[in-house]
Amino acid sequence: MIKDDEMEQGSTDANKIFFVRYKELDIENGGxxxxxxxxxxxxxxxxxxxLLVNAQAPLVICLDAPWGAGKTTFVRLWSEYLRTINVANLYLNAWESDFAEDPLLPLIxxxxxxxxxxxxxxxxxxAWSKAKRVVPGIIKSTAVAAAKAASFGMLDIDKELEKLAADVVGGAVGDIVDSFNVKQKSLEQFKKQLSIALEGLPDGQKNLVIFIDELDRCxxxxxxxTLERVKHLFDLDRIIFIIAMNRDQLGKSIQGVYGSSFNGAHYLKRFIDVDYHLRTxxxxxxxxxxxxxxxxxxxFKSRRDGQYDHEHIIELMAYLASRFEYTPRDVNQLVGRLKLIFRSxxxxxxxxESIMIPLLVLRQEAPALYTRYSKDPFCVNEVIEFLAGSRIGQGTFEHRIAVMFGYLLRPAIDSxxxxxxxxxxxxxxxxxxxVAEMEKSSYPSDFQRAIKAVLEFATDDREFRGRRGLSTVVFNRIELAGEINFS
Structure with a gap:
C-alpha cells in the first residue's frame, strides 16, 4: 500500500463524489x-x-421522537406497508408546504x-366537488372574498349561504357577525360533503389515514x-391523523410565539388524542x-482492507459518540466531515482511522486541547483521559479502542x-x-488484554515503519474539513 508521504495527486479515487444530503429513499412501491x-x-x-386500522375515529395520534430519530422514514415505511395491505392513506410533508398562506390548502x-x-x-x-367549492369561505382571506366568489357563481352552496354572501358583496350587511356566519356555514358544508365523500373508501376500510410529517420544522x-385546521375541519368520523413531530421542541416553539409564561406542551394536548413515542x-x-x-x-470496497477499516470506524465512532452523548445531528456533522476526508x-x-476519528472528535469537543496535542504530543495522556472519560479506570475499552489509544501515543514516541x-x-x-501480576491467573480480563494492546501498538516499530509523522498528515486532513458544518 502506498504511504501517505508518497501521495500522488489527481487520483480518480480522490475525486469520488460523496453526497452531503441523504439521497431520496426509494420506498414507494418497493414491496x-x-x-x-x-x-x-x-x-x-x-x-x-x-390498533390503527381498528381505532374509533376521529382520532389524532402524535408520533413523537427527537430530531434525527427517523420519524420521516418510519412514516413513509408505515404508509407503504398500509398500501401493501390495501389500506388507503395520504402523506403530507408540512414543512414542504409551509409557504402556503393557509395550511388548509395543502391538505385540500x-x-x-x-x-x-x-x-x-x-x-x-x-360530494367532494361541493366540499371544494366552499373552501374559499373557510380560508384565512376572510369570508368577504368567498362571498365575492359566490356572486360570480363559483360556489355551490345552499340558498341561505348564497343569499348572505350576496348581501355581503353588495354591502347591505357589512357587519363582522355576518362575515363570521359565512365562515361557519362554509365550514358546516365542507364537513358535511367530506363525510359523504369518505363513503367512497374501499370496501372493508373503516378509516382514512392521513400522515402529516415534519410539523416541528415548520x-x-x-x-x-395546521393543528387548528385538523381539529376544526377534519374532526370527523372515518378520519385518523398521524402527526410526526418532536413534541417537546414544538411545545417550546409555540411558547416562543406566545411568551415564556405560556405552556406550549399543555396547549398541544388540545389537539392530540394519543401519544406514541417512537423507539429511538x-x-x-x-x-x-x-x-x-x-x-x-x-x-471501502475499493480499498484492500476496506471491510476492516469500515467496521473499525463504526466501532470508534460509536465509542466516542457514547462518551460524549452524541445526538443524530452530531453524528451527521462527523459523517459529513468524514466524507470530505475520504474524498481526499x-x-x-x-x-x-485509528487516529483520525479520535482527533476529529477531539477537535469538536475540546479545540484547545486538540491544538495543544497538535503542537505537543506529550499531552497525549490528557487527551486519552478526556476521550475515554471514566472508562479507563473501569477497564471497559475493547481491542479496537486500545489500538486507538496506542496510535494516539505514537507521536510522543516518534519525537x-x-x-x-x-x-x-x-x-x-x-x-x-x-496486569502481569494478574495474568498469573488462568483467565486475564479484557482490561488486561487491552492495556497490553495499547503498549504493543504504541511501541511496535514494525506497525509504523515508514509512517513517521502520520499525525501531521491526519491533522492536515482534518483541517481540510474542520471548518465546515453539516446539518
Missing amino acids: WPSGEDKLSRRKEIENLTP STLDKWISAELDESKAKA RPTYAIE PSIKEYISVRLHEPEIESY IPANHYLE QSKEGMEKVLAPWKEWHGQ
Missing part, C-alpha cells in the same frame, strides 16, 4: 419488507397497524389528488394553524446506517525524546505491571 428499513422498524410498524390539495385518482364512486366525487405559527435507535445503530450509505460502501484519500493510501516518552508511557507500564 414489504422494505429494503429501506435500515433501523429494523418492520416489527414496530406491523404491531401498530391493527392532498385529498383532491387522492379522490381524483383513487375513488370511482360518483356520489363521493360529487414556522411555529404555521404549525399551530441506538447511536451505534444510527452511525452504522449513515456509514453504510452506498457511496461510502463503494469507497485515494483507495491505495493509508486511511489512519525521540526519551525522557518525555518514558513520562508518557509510565502510567501505562504501571498498569501493565499490575
Whole structure:
C-alpha cells in the first residue's frame, strides 16, 4: 500500500463524489419488507397497524421522537406497508408546504389528488366537488372574498349561504357577525360533503389515514394553524391523523410565539388524542446506517482492507459518540466531515482511522486541547483521559479502542525524546505491571488484554515503519474539513 508521504495527486479515487444530503429513499412501491428499513422498524410498524386500522375515529395520534430519530422514514415505511395491505392513506410533508398562506390548502390539495385518482364512486366525487367549492369561505382571506366568489357563481352552496354572501358583496350587511356566519356555514358544508365523500373508501376500510410529517420544522405559527385546521375541519368520523413531530421542541416553539409564561406542551394536548413515542435507535445503530450509505460502501470496497477499516470506524465512532452523548445531528456533522476526508484519500493510501476519528472528535469537543496535542504530543495522556472519560479506570475499552489509544501515543514516541516518552508511557507500564501480576491467573480480563494492546501498538516499530509523522498528515486532513458544518 502506498504511504501517505508518497501521495500522488489527481487520483480518480480522490475525486469520488460523496453526497452531503441523504439521497431520496426509494420506498414507494418497493414491496414489504422494505429494503429501506435500515433501523429494523418492520416489527414496530406491523404491531401498530391493527390498533390503527381498528381505532374509533376521529382520532389524532402524535408520533413523537427527537430530531434525527427517523420519524420521516418510519412514516413513509408505515404508509407503504398500509398500501401493501390495501389500506388507503395520504402523506403530507408540512414543512414542504409551509409557504402556503393557509395550511388548509395543502391538505385540500392532498385529498383532491387522492379522490381524483383513487375513488370511482360518483356520489363521493360529487360530494367532494361541493366540499371544494366552499373552501374559499373557510380560508384565512376572510369570508368577504368567498362571498365575492359566490356572486360570480363559483360556489355551490345552499340558498341561505348564497343569499348572505350576496348581501355581503353588495354591502347591505357589512357587519363582522355576518362575515363570521359565512365562515361557519362554509365550514358546516365542507364537513358535511367530506363525510359523504369518505363513503367512497374501499370496501372493508373503516378509516382514512392521513400522515402529516415534519410539523416541528415548520414556522411555529404555521404549525399551530395546521393543528387548528385538523381539529376544526377534519374532526370527523372515518378520519385518523398521524402527526410526526418532536413534541417537546414544538411545545417550546409555540411558547416562543406566545411568551415564556405560556405552556406550549399543555396547549398541544388540545389537539392530540394519543401519544406514541417512537423507539429511538441506538447511536451505534444510527452511525452504522449513515456509514453504510452506498457511496461510502463503494469507497471501502475499493480499498484492500476496506471491510476492516469500515467496521473499525463504526466501532470508534460509536465509542466516542457514547462518551460524549452524541445526538443524530452530531453524528451527521462527523459523517459529513468524514466524507470530505475520504474524498481526499485515494483507495491505495493509508486511511489512519485509528487516529483520525479520535482527533476529529477531539477537535469538536475540546479545540484547545486538540491544538495543544497538535503542537505537543506529550499531552497525549490528557487527551486519552478526556476521550475515554471514566472508562479507563473501569477497564471497559475493547481491542479496537486500545489500538486507538496506542496510535494516539505514537507521536510522543516518534519525537525521540526519551525522557518525555518514558513520562508518557509510565502510567501505562504501571498498569501493565499490575496486569502481569494478574495474568498469573488462568483467565486475564479484557482490561488486561487491552492495556497490553495499547503498549504493543504504541511501541511496535514494525506497525509504523515508514509512517513517521502520520499525525501531521491526519491533522492536515482534518483541517481540510474542520471548518465546515453539516446539518
